[in-house]
Amino acid sequence: MSLSMSYSPKAKEEPDYEPELDELLEEDSGSDDENPNHFKIRGALPEYTETKLTIRQLHDVVWTETKQTFLIHSLFHNFYVPPIVFAVHPAEDDPNEEVRIPFKDPKSKKQWWFTLPQSSRGVKAELPELDRERFLGHLLTCDCPEKLQALSSPWAQWIRELERRHVGVEGGLATVLEWDTKRGRDFQNIAYLVCCCDYLPVKEEMPTATSMMKWIERDDPPTEQFKNDIRDVLVDFWNIGNDNHLNYGLKNIGSRIAPVEFIFVGVLLYIMRKKPMEERAAAITALRKGIRAEHSDIRLNTKVCRSMWTLIRRVQNASKSASHSQHDSKGKRRRKEDDEEDDEYRPMPLSGLSGKSAHTRSKKRTVLS
DSSP states (O other): OOOOOOOOOBOOOOOSOOOOHHHHSOOOOSOTTOOTTSOOOOSOOOOOOOOOEEGGGOOOOOSOHHHHHHHHHHHHTTOOOOSOOOOOOBOSSOTTSBOOOOEEOTTTOOEEESOOOGGGBTTBEEOOHHHHHHHHTOEEOOOHHHHHHHOOSHHHHHHHHHHHHHTSSBTSHHHHSOOOOGGGHHHHHHHHHHHHHHHTTTOOOOOOHHHHHHHHTOSSOOOHHHHHHHHHHHHHHHHHHHOTTTTHHHHSSSSSOOHHHHHHHHHHHHHTTTSOHHHHHHHHHHHHHHHHHHOSEEOSSHHHHHHHHHHHHHHHHHHHHHHHHHHHHHHHHHHHHHHHHHTOOOOOOOOOOOOOOOOOOOOOOOEEO
């Protein structure tokens, strides 16, 4: 049975309003005859010290130019800045030219640029070397998922694109599924999913924060075939979640999908990517029911990951057995038809019937993380 499904999440629209920078910046007191060609930070707060990640370690533009300028202003003035991610974004007219965000002096209105190409020097103002070093010394706070998302590598860039196209769009996986996508969790879950698939069939990977950092910083880019396979996994994830005839395993088991469940459902879809959609949907149901029967605390740890791999092997073997049984049944029917046609006696093999009653566990209160 073939199913026709459409995968069409829409990109979010940016609001068409933009606050004026000058209206939001408080005028600083000081002498009116200050030299506007002299770079100066006025009214800075004491430096915020509870930080973990420097700007040097960080890397798609999500704010308007005015909001970006606000950010530079806040950093120079030591205002608290919540966890953020910087990106290198090529200019539209020249792919080799990076978009640069200036600092705008609220008093003189002069714009200062961190660095400038040789052709722009003399036309625009560039920060003095000492102030550039000072800016690079500012620190930003990031937790583990955000720090992972901030890394720059071919794999991190591709996974950010996957998150943008399949999760962070209107009607994407963030809407279709009930799961945690805050503070880089969606990027982290996709990265862990991709990592587990990348190690197959050599290793059943059980990712940790340390191993993920090492894996995602690799210089060798993913192959086009692997990229296509992962794209298909996320599309199938969306299709199954959007189909009321298939989404029982994603919508009706527990209140929401735990991160470790999202990861290994994705792995399951990758392993079974050539199977019919109905079979994959049934496998998702078996996986989520199985892990919740075995564990009351469903977290991303070695114990739960090991159980996930065991359940995936079990589901995969059951799928193979069902396929072989169906193939044998068709063969027997063909042989029976041949027997009836030639009216010749041929003994049919006997198949033994044996089995055990299904083991049922008592219901447990499930904790997700």
